[in-house]
Amino acid sequence: MDGYEYLLARHTATAHRTAVLLGAGDDAEDVVQEAFVKAFQRLGNYRGESGFRAWLLAIVGNETRNLHRSRRRRDGLVLRAVVGLRPGPAPVDPSDSAEASERRQHLVAALQRLNERERDVLVCRYLLDLSESETAATLDLSKGTVKSRAFRALAKLRAVLGVERPGAGIAREVAGG
Amino acid sequence: MVNPTEGSLAAELRELGRHLDVPEAPDLRPAVLDRLAAPHQTDPAPRRRFAFPRRPRWLVAVASAILVCALVAVSPARAAVADAVDGLLRFAGIEIRPERVNPELPAPSPLPSVRHAGLDEARRLANFPVRVPDQLGEPERVSVADPAPDGSPRVVSLFYRGGAVRLDEFDGALEPAFMKQAQGAEWVALDGYSALWFPAPHPVTYIDRTGAERVETARLAGPTLIWTDGSASYRLEGVATREEAQRIAESLSP
DSSP, X not given: OTTXXXXXXXXXXXXXXXXXXXXXXXXXXXXXXHHHHHHHHTGGGOOOSSHHHHHHHHHHHHHHHHHHHHHTSOOTTHHHHHSSSSOOSOOSSGGGHHXXXXXXXXXXXXXXXXXXXXXXXXXXXXXXXXXXXXXXXXHTOOHHHHHHHHHHHHHHHHHHHHHOOOOHHHHHHHHHO | OOSHHXXXXXXXXXXXXXXXXXOOOOOOHHHHHHHHHOXXXXXXXXXXXXXXXXXXXHHHHHXXXXXXXXXXXXXXXXXXXXXXXXXXXXXXXXXXXXXOOOOOOOOOOOXXXXXXXXXXXXXXXXXXXXXXXXXXXXXXXXXXXXXXXXXXXXXXXXXXXXXXXXXXXXXXXXXXXXXXXXXXXXXXXXXXXXXXXXXXXXEEEEEOTTSOEEEEEEEEEOSEEEEEOSSOEEXXXXXXXXXXXXXXHHTEEO
């Protein structure tokens, strides 16, 4: 177990956040625990092309997909469940805060309108701020697919945002989620 | 990227990511390490659920992660882990090199500028807390070595059982003070800390204040447990079993 504790300490937060945002919900902790155990058992296969984090996240992504399969459904409420309630870092301009918060809720509502594949790419690439390689590993896609899918998903998101107005209905749905 | 609008939307999504209220990550180390310690177990160990985030333990984890800047690279799997944390081989102020060396070593010679001291004197001189394991009690002999210009020793050694057991204490948080060449080291969980256990005799060399290896101090060390409590590093040598070494390590009194 040489040094594995170090890797646990270093990567648990990202792995957990990834599992939550990919829809593992309350099972995120189990997913990450399982991923760390499997990662250790497979260390012999580790080649280090894109770093340990990408390698671990690939297992986290896979475990989360297995979870969706076993549930036969996906926790579509994940983004709604996690958005909005926590005050972010103190805004530079306090008057900007309410507007920014509304904009974020609007953005979440727009993300819910994308299909899962598009949303997952945006979640990994931007919300989790993973690299293209890490996103590819996590979602078991090629880097080319990540690039093109992210491009299309952003375009679609922009279109959704352009059409939608931050109406009361959406705001209520977000707050109630 | 090319399209400025796309760039700002991407930035907005990143910003959203920072504002998401994701539950705090639990400390998974105990559960994972338990499961890894029993690799032949067929059904998974009971999974832990914590009612609230255990922030203090997490901070300890981060603190120890900073100290554990490296690993023993021996098997391919271990090499992978070492590679993943950029291959440095340091733990608790001790540098560990995985190669096997010629076991013919010169007769043991002391650390630089070593001299006997009383326990109280060593405590007064040292810049780190000198702690005594309750399991072993008052040391039979104490030595201080490699003093700084102000007289504070870099290493304080406590001797027991006629010198067969020694506990080296030093401030190893900054740079390594010993170099070990060893294979087959294993991680051991102490009460709140990690330790490395070297079951087999192995060569150990002192690295002095200037960073130079003191080859003349090279000697074969018996089974050894090394660990750190964050303020000092410890190296317990000469206890035959891991269990006893662990008990002694956990009995260090302030």
